[in-house]
Amino acid sequence: MYPPKFDYHRASSVSEAIAMRKEHDGKFMAGGHSLIPVMKLRLADPGCIVDIGRIDGLKGLTREGSDIKIGALTTHATVAGATKADDLPEALTEAAGWIGDPMVRNRGTVGGNVAHADPSSDLPTVLTALGASMEIAGESGSRSVGAADFFTGLFETAMGEDELLVSVTVPSHKPKTGTAYSKLFNPASRYAIVGAAASIEVNGGNCKSASVAIGGLTPNAKRCASVEALLNGKEMTEANIQAAAEAVANDLGDDILGDIHASIEYRKSMAVVFVKRAITKAVERTK
Ligand SMILES: Cc1cc2nc3c(=O)[nH]c(=O)nc-3n(C[C@H](O)[C@H](O)[C@H](O)COP(=O)(O)OP(=O)(O)OC[C@H]3O[C@@H](n4cnc5c(N)ncnc54)[C@H](O)[C@@H]3O)c2cc1C
16 A cells, blocks of 8 residues: 655754644644554545654653653653653553554654544543643644543544644652553554553542543543542442443443444443453552
């Protein structure tokens, strides 16, 4: 397969990239591991690509108070290989380590994954559970959007076409808090058929606060308010976690995705299993 013809421009700064994209009515390219495949499938024909992959200052992890800022061009391999000293939540490092294969992880970027908003991607689910925020640059300045408002639909985000994702900010690892990601993956691509992320803070054996998100089977990653309500204040026993996980059915909405890889009914039943696994693993990590 080969992509349709396109013009190529390489930007050396964020402002240049935004101006180039506008001038040529093009599309940004970071790692190219989602954009080029959709072009080869003829699902996109941008005519012009603005390569942002070599812009200085958009790569790497930076501590900012109790948060960690992840540059948009940081690869999945860098996040997966983060050490304890980097203080990233474990849910994020484990999700990044399960993306695709080594080639995808070495080329694909956090910003590209988030901007593409594929329903089967892993990072939107994890970032939603972690309460991450996305820093976006545009012609008229910068703004920050929380993950819960950023992922708006199937391959849709709150970002305008003229805007560029600059970084993603996540809270660093917190005491008495465990985070985890659990996914049922497509054995060929490793994309999520169902993905669940949890961040659980405990006090004694009880849940003090819970943030749970689900993805893969919904057009965009979603917080699971019903699951969270059944966890808050409860002792973290297997029975209580199971009861909470079963409530995920109330959080999925009506638009559940089914395809040749897995039916709607199968995905719905697997959502309970993987939400339970993510919560159980997060609780274990609080110890
Ligand atoms: C074989 C294979 C297996 C994969 N498996 C998984 C998996 O298991 N889990 C998973 O989550 N993902 C998976 N992916 C997707 C992978 O993570 C991609 O790298 C990622 O989704 C896109 O990142 P990229 O840097 O390659 O973005 P690109 O392909 O360069 O861009 C993707 C889209 O985002 C836009 N974009 C990119 N960067 C920015 C930015 N900074 N600001 C604004 N817009 C931007 C582009 O215009 C384009 O529309 C897989 C991909 C392949 C090819």
